[in-house]
Amino acid sequence: MTKTVQRVITALQEAFPDVDFAVAPLLAGRRPEEEQVCVRVPPTRLAGVMRFLYEDRRCRFEQLCDLTCVDYLNFPEATDRFGVTYALLSLTLGHRLWVKCFVNDPDPEVPSATGIWQGANWLEREVWDMFGVRFTGHPDLRRILTWEGFPAHPLRKDYPLRGRGERENYEVIHRDSA
Amino acid sequence: MMSDIPATSPRPQAFGGTTYAPEEPGSDVWVLNVGPQHPATHTTLRHVLELDGERVLSCTVHIGYLHSGFEKLGEHLNYNQYVVVTDRMNYVSPMANNIAWHHACEKLFGIEITPRCKAIRTIIAELARIQDHLVCVGCSGLDLGGYTPFMYFFNARELIYDIFEECCGHRFTTSYTRVGGLMQDVRPRWAEMVKHFCTEVLPPAIVDFEKLLTRNRIFIERTKDIGYLSRDDAVNWGVTGPLARASGVRRDLRKDEPYLCYADNWDGQGTRGVEFKVPISDGGDCLGRYLVRLEEIRQSAHIIMQLVDNIPAGPVNVLPDDKQTLPDKAEVYFSIEGLIHHFEQIMTNRGHTPPVGEAYGANETANGELGFYLVSDGGNTPYRARCRPPSFINYQCFEKLVVGHQISDVIAVLSAMNVIAAELDR
Numbered sequence: 001m002t003k004t005v006q007r008v009i010t011a012l013q014e015a016f017p018d019v020d021f022a023v024a025p026l027l028a029g030r031r032p033e034e035e036q037v038c039v040r041v042p043p044t045r046l047a048g049v050m051r052f053l054y055e056d057r058r059c060r061f062e063q064l065c066d067l068t069c070v071d072y073l074n075f076p077e078a079t080d081r082f083g084v085t086y087a088l089l090s091l092t093l094g095h096r097l098w099v100k101c102f103v104n105d106p107d108p109e110v111p112s113a114t115g116i117w118q119g120a121n122w123l124e125r126e127v128w129d130m131f132g133v134r135f136t137g138h139p140d141l142r143r144i145l146t147w148e149g150f151p152a153h154p155l156r157k158d159y160p161l162r163g164r165g166e167r168e169n170y171e172v173i174h175r176d177s178a
Numbered sequence: 179m180m181s182d183i184p185a186t187s188p189r190p191q192a193f194g195g196t197t198y199a200p201e202e203p204g205s206d207v208w209v210l211n212v213g214p215q216h217p218a219t220h221t222t223l224r225h226v227l228e229l230d231g232e233r234v235l236s237c238t239v240h241i242g243y244l245h246s247g248f249e250k251l252g253e254h255l256n257y258n259q260y261v262v263v264t265d266r267m268n269y270v271s272p273m274a275n276n277i278a279w280h281h282a283c284e285k286l287f288g289i290e291i292t293p294r295c296k297a298i299r300t301i302i303a304e305l306a307r308i309q310d311h312l313v314c315v316g317c318s319g320l321d322l323g324g325y326t327p328f329m330y331f332f333n334a335r336e337l338i339y340d341i342f343e344e345c346c347g348h349r350f351t352t353s354y355t356r357v358g359g360l361m362q363d364v365r366p367r368w369a370e371m372v373k374h375f376c377t378e379v380l381p382p383a384i385v386d387f388e389k390l391l392t393r394n395r396i397f398i399e400r401t402k403d404i405g406y407l408s409r410d411d412a413v414n415w416g417v418t419g420p421l422a423r424a425s426g427v428r429r430d431l432r433k434d435e436p437y438l439c440y441a442d443n444w445d446g447q448g449t450r451g452v453e454f455k456v457p458i459s460d461g462g463d464c465l466g467r468y469l470v471r472l473e474e475i476r477q478s479a480h481i482i483m484q485l486v487d488n489i490p491a492g493p494v495n496v497l498p499d500d501k502q503t504l505p506d507k508a509e510v511y512f513s514i515e516g517l518i519h520h521f522e523q524i525m526t527n528r529g530h531t532p533p534v535g536e537a538y539g540a541n542e543t544a545n546g547e548l549g550f551y552l553v554s555d556g557g558n559t560p561y562r563a564r565c566r567p568p569s570f571i572n573y574q575c576f577e578k579l580v581v582g583h584q585i586s587d588v589i590a591v592l593s594a595m596n597v598i599a600a601e602l603d604r
Contacts, residue, residue, distance in 0.1 A: 027535035029288070062415070161250060
């Protein structure tokens with residue numbers, strides 16, 4: 001990892017000595033300067049860590065570049081199911097950091113980042129829509145790509161590629177019944 | 179005039195198709211539904227506007243009409259097959275999506291592509307940027323009532339389609355890149371076409387276009403101070419690309435995280451990266467976005483002219499010895515080893531085997547940072563193929579930008595944002 005990212009990790013470990021960040025590159029075996037560094041944060045500490053990453057002058061992650069989720073059902077050696085992944089970007093220091101927060105069924109729930117980055121708004125709605133991970137404190141957590149009332153979360157691994165017949169059995173609205 | 183508008187508009191409480199207007203007796207607030215099918219939305223989007231007369235009190239955006247499950251499909255297609263789907267994301271510049279997708283794949287596989295491939299990809303990426311900006315800049319005139327400048331640019335844009343047809347056989351859905359290289363090499367004629375476009379076609383089109391629009395009083399009055407986005411807001415909302423640069427954000431992945439020929443020593447022989455300037459405006463309004471895009475077109479042409487005469491010789495694909503890239507077609511058709519190799523690559527139980535892990539690769543495309551976040555479990559299809567769509571993330575702040583403006587300004591803001599709904603909904 002680069003020096004600035006090393007400084008971020010040191011700052012994190014100093015500020016949260018009780019959290020095991022499990023610092024690791026996203027992909028092993030790459031050149032150190034190309035490494036994309038990922039830290040793990042438990043959902044209970046996520047809000048504090050995110051606020052720290054946004055405010056601390058060694059981190060300065062002004063932008064939430066991307067927020068997504070991966071369903072690790074049946075993934076080799078995975079212990080938790082949903083990995084909510086934050087890709088953070090610092091424009092002033094020019095570094096990136098990936099933060100992963102693992103949550104599980106039956107009620108996958110992480111705190112919302114909309115209070116820090118407004119750009120998290122639609123991204124969190126998308127993760128809710130596609131994976132069914134709730135974001136507590138989100139101002140307007142509605143489905144965004146599918147419609148309200150869609151019965152599933154389609155990017156979950158146990159959802160089949162061709163759907164469960166939602167499309168074929170969708171209620172047809174006629175002029176008389178509307 | 180705009181001081182009496184509340185900073186945050188009254189947010190509608192009930193969603194789901196009932197009513198959006200606040201229920202106050204005697205209220206003149208009325209609701210206008212723009213879209214999903216509306217000529218000014220370009221694609222399938224829906225805005226629900228709360229209006230006081232002509233003034234917008236609040237805007238609620240509904241998207242998802244074109245959601246086609248691209249990310250789900252990505253989990254069932256291999257790394258070469260999925261490029262076909264990326265064509266359909268931002269269909270205004272499909273080549274840029276192809277390149278961004280395989281840029282991320284090659285990061286995952288750990289492949290360093292050949293210098294020739296880098297040069298060709300860079301030229302094509304810049305052509306795609308021009309292609310995208312020509313539409314966006316043209317439309318920012320079109321949507322405000324100026325039809326002629328749009329046609330000048332579409333005339334030039336047609337030649338980019340010809341250039342793409344020459345190199346890959348498709349005009350619109352190109353699917354030109356492959357893991358570790360390209361579908362096929364380009365012919366000398368292609369370089370001539372590119373050069374002809376950048377010297378003979380594009381510059382006069384820009385001159386004609388600018389005569390009609392850049393100093394046009396109606397255009398300036400319709401775009402200046404419309405849809406203002408401050409620098410801090412742009413950063414906080416995650417806005418990237420020309421939209422952010424028009425708000426004064428100094429960020430361009432080509433400079434900040436250089437890849438392809440933008441990086442120094444791209445050919446392994448110490449050649450410096452291509453020279454270009456990144457235009458930045460501090461206007462933060464629709465006019466600033468227009469000017470930034472227009473300048474980016476010129477800079478892209480400048481980049482292409484540096485490369486088009488200096489495309490390195492050599493193979494366009496990395497050597498297929500490591501069984502990660504598809505062999506050359508001539509080898510497949512005329513040698514048994516090539517045929518076996520080809521089958522090994524495309525059979526579902528063999529094929530590409532990337533390492534287990536995750537990788538994020540991003541390119542600066544015309545709308546901003548187009549990234550792909552790939553999770554691989556070691557199989558020949560990605561475990562997760564997340565696309566970071568610039569349109570989706572840029573479009574979020576639209577609801578805030580239009581508050582306080584007139585209805586007609588909503589259209590101006592939308593066309594300056596260049597939202598592509600297929601990428602928005604994926």
